[in-house]
Amino acid sequence: MSxxxxPDLVLPSAGPDPLPLGTALAAVLGYARxxxxxxxxxxxxPRGRWVQVPAFCHERFDRRPRARGPLGDDDVLTAEGLHGRLDPAGWAAVRAALDDAGGPADAATERAGGRPLWELPDDEFSVLGEPGTVGAALRALRETGPGAVRAYVSAALHHRRPELFPLVGPTTRRQLLPHVEEGDSGLEAVVHRELRANxxxxxxxxASVAAALGxxxxLTRLRLHDVLVWASGSLRLAHAVSLGARAAR
Structure with a gap:
């Protein structure tokens, strides 16, 4: 797809081979459209009929209006748009975890000072710069809540600040973890390194995605990175590319 x-994107967390920019664009447009x-x-x-529904989560997650004010119920609904409906116990667990996430999220936002993640210096994602770094705050956020709750917290925070909070779910965590280097503050250092290198x-x-989707x-480049890593790790990249090419015709 043109x-x-x-330049090609070199993303070790997504795979060993460089990803041509046209292929990346097709994958993202396939995800969105x-x-x-x-x-x-x-x-x-009542007898049923075939309908066409979104193949991925762009409409029910990325396009959802951003919540304002303290983290709360709207943020849980947003996270459900990406990860699926919660039972009452799961809802309560995510809601409680969001209450706990408020402090570290505010600390990361204040420390970033309005800069997106990819413009922060390397020291913000090194254990040598701790305490008080953005990387340390993001690591604390990633550890908020038990098990599957953390993916919902990550989704809610990313939707609030898609230029600062990485979206880390089970698939992307498995993709990122092997690339953590000595001295990294956490998985977020891998995301930061790949965004800076590319x-x-x-x-x-x-810019191309913004021109196509309005x-x-x-999507911010932080979300674009997540979509590409997730699609590669979940074996959906080829399907997304095919859908993107078809939608462009």
Whole structure:
């Protein structure tokens, strides 16, 4: 797929081979625009009919209006849009974890001083710079709540500040963990390193996606990195690329 010209993306967390920028753009547009068939029954069509529904979570997560004020119920709903519905016990656990996340989230935001994650210096993601670094605060956030709750917390925080808080779920965690180096403050250091090393490519990709999807559908380069790593790790990259190419016709 054409439409993005620039250097290949070299993302060890996504795989050993460089990712051509056109392929990355097709994958992201496939994530945002791709549809899949679903057999659907309703009172108006009791015998059922085929409908086309979004193949991924762009509409119900990325395009959802950003919540304001203290972390709360709206943030849980947003995280459900990405990770699925919670039972009452799960809802209560995520809601409680968000209360605990407020302090570290505020600390990371204050320390960043309005800068996006990819513009922060390397020292912010090194244990040698701790305590008080953005990396230390993000590590504390990633450890908020038990087990599966952490993925919902990560999704809620990323949606609030998609330029600062990485979205780390089970798949991306497995992809990032082997690339943590000695001295890194955590998984976030891997994301930061790959964004910095591919600054030119992600700038082009970010602009191309914004031009294609408009302001309401645009994704920060932090989210773009997550989509590409998640699609690669979940074996959905080829499908997303195919959907993106089809949607562009």
């Amino acid at each position: 439409g993005a010209e620039g 791709g549809r899949r068939p679903l057999w659907f029954r309703s009172p108006g069509h 600054a030119e490519g992600f700038a082009v990709l970010e 302001p309401a559908g645009a």
